[in-house]
Amino acid sequence: MTGKVVNLSKARKARAKGQDKARADANAVKFGRTKGEKAKERAEADKATRDLDGHERE
Template sequence: MVLVFAPVASQIKGNGGKARDCRYTHPMSNVTNLNQFRKAKSRRDQKARADENTVKFGRTKAQKSLEDARTDKARRDLDGKERE
């Protein structure tokens, strides 16, 4: 965190050395780390891309287990009809 201090009354030009409230009339903005925004944007883009790929190529767990069960059954049926 970077601290920024307001100038003292004697440092303000045109003040004539008189003491006055030298706080800024508007709040100072915080220093922002642009890497945080860049990384957050990258994460959002990757998440969006992953969601698109899930819709295109993804299968549910039930679909995968059903396909595995059908493959195993087909293999068992073929092995049962094998000639010796």
């Protein structure tokens, strides 16, 4: 029963660092867009709003 000696403090910190990295990667995919992509999306939303308002009855 000779096992590898593990420093629990270092293992806990390494696990936390891995979880933080995973969360950062997920946020980069979710929110990370270039300025051009943001502008394009904003322009498309504005056009959709104008088109919808153009079809509105009074």
